[in-house]
Amino acid sequence: MSSHHSAANESKTRLFAQTIKNHIRSYSMVVALVLIIGLFQILTDGILLRPLNVTNLILQNSYILILAIGMMLVIITGHIDLSVGSVAAFVGALAGILMVEHHVSMTATVLVCLLLGALIGAWQGFWIAYVRIPAFIVTLAGMLLFRGLTMVILEGQSIAPFPKSFQNISSGFIPDVFHGDSLHIFTMVLAALLSLLFLWLEIRKRNEQKKYGFEVGHQAVFIAKLIGVLAVINLFAYVLATYEGIPNILLILAVLITVYSFVANKTIAGRHIYAIGGNEKAAQLSGVKTKRVTFWVFVNMGVLAALSGLIFAARLNAATPKAGNLFELDAIAACFIGGASAYGGIGSVSGAIIGGLVMGVMNNGMSLLGLGIDWQQAIKGLVLLAAVAFDIYNKNKSA
Template identity: 70%
Template sequence: MEISKRESEEKPSKKETKIQIFKTLFRNNIRQYGMIIALAFIIILFQILTNGILLKPLNITNIILQNSYILILAIGMLLVIITGNIDLSVGSVAAFIGAVSAILMIRMNISVTAAVLICLIIGGLIGAWQGFWIAYVKIPAFIVTLGGMLIFRGLTMVTLKGMSIAPFPYEFRKISSGFIPDFLGTGNYHIVTIVIGIILSIFYVLWELKERKAQIKYNFDVIPKEFLIAKLIALLIVINVFCFILAGYEGIPNILIVLFILIAIYSFVTQNTVAGRHIYAIGGNEKAAKLSGIKTKQTILWVYVNMGILAALSGLIFAARLNAATPKAGTGFELDAIAAVYIGGASASGGIGTVIGAIVGGLVMGVMNNGMSLIGLGIDWQQAIKGLVLLLAVAFDIFTKSKSAKE
């Protein structure tokens, strides 16, 4: 009788077990959750400082349009950084592709579809060129892409001859500045956007339940039902409030659809495919990955091909938004993309990072830029603050890794 009583006292209660599981999951994903909390805090802070301007429909739309090309670059840069490499040339490549698109569409009158395909192919070839030197010749990625940054910045100036070329065809400009049509109503609110928010909410709930069922099937730790319900409610509120705010202006921008598709594809590739696991394995330990049979050279090459294509897409979207190809386009894009990836939870040593984390990191930078501009903070202070945030994010990564190593 005494033994059973002692065992019942030593056995953790159901409540304690749930809390322990939650703590473990939070600790394993502390960078990603931390950045989401930081993003929420930054939004609330600037909403107060700007007297409510930050979350107005027009400003939310502007934030999406202003940061779309950086977020696209951040997705590609994430894969590069996971492999333990870096790409300093993406801003120059984006500028060069913008210049090429202007020559094709404006000077040569090539159709928008054909010009876009040609530009994406050129971007892929640029990525393959740089990936070859990095993967097969073993020149450090920093040197190769630094050279690429100078080469393609120079080629941009040569292509444009130091002048801007404009305007682009209307169909091309719609990629970056157009909105999905509202065929369900003509009132003050964009009904299609609200309906899309509801549909996304349903799909998200079904996806979460499916993922939870699969995790339980394979005996993985899952968050308790109470926490899951709280998480679902919070995210459903965010999704529908976000769509409702957009519905108050012009609805969902076309570029947001492009971003959503890219996020879905790359999240699936990194988390649910063999190719994604190979990328993480190379970043974790390239020699061990090679010994286990992974074709490390080919994988790194294709990561840079992918980066070149996304840099080209970013350049096209920036040119469409600006409605011109300019020699100074893309300046600083590489730094913003790298900062977004690191702030979003990627490790400076490779092997760690998620697509959602990179997007959250990009939004942190974007909201900060927008908020600081709205309150009238000078560009000098904005640069200093962004640099400090990047430094703190990397320091936090090193701190959490050293702490987990001790444990």
């Protein structure tokens, strides 16, 4: 009896250890992000996580995170897009000309700019998908072309200021319907609702896995994960609520992350994108319209680059020829730090966001410490290399 009991205990311990190991592998970048936040929180004497700075972190990184979502899909298909920073600058310049110089309404301007982004994406997607010119070459040409056109249409000058309603996209906050005094109550209510939704989804997912006989992780680890995520959601909300509440841009980001995660994980289009990145020939033989899917991935990237350009222009309150400089490198780095494979077929939207946050927290933390931009660039390069090396080491170990 005792030997049976000890065998059961041993199997439980093994399951517990395996679950922990799997979680560490799956959430290695989340662990890295938490450690980086902790390090800079100590080094900056607590400035990093002050409400004002947390809000600034969101506003500063929003346009890179939006680009990273689109870039992740491009990288999953096995391509790369070097033109996104220049496209963002070009769209921002057009928005400035329409709104500031010709007094076109904000709604009309935003629609025209997003449509222009889609057309630019379609132009590049056509050469890549149908003419079969490598994406690296096409988007490098696009990078030079749209940077040049930005200089031409702005005539080397900045255009400012934008109307207040447009600036609010990037710097406005959701109003508190409960009229809290020192605390933004609406933010806390939203956090509570989000917590309940998260709990319900996770428990339902675990029960479904059990029902269909899939192996589920150890219960203690599952409960610890739930408590950890709920604590993060509510602490984050509390920090925002003690300042101005939820920035408008955070809502836009949340919608984009939700929609793109759903498309990537739960739809046929998402499965096709992963199939092309995994093995394009096999995907084609399985009936996937590889050219069409690749084309639409680049159209989507163009739209998100346009949105990023609009948000950057709104935050800067100016359309400038230098806008979008090196945005493409930040977005690509965010994807690779977030677990994308350089060979395609692997990556996730949430990974891109975590990678973007790692870069954002490091930029912000190093700026608070007074490190010059030269050192920041050097350290970011090393972190990118380390993240990809760590990812490859992990894959080789689990293979």
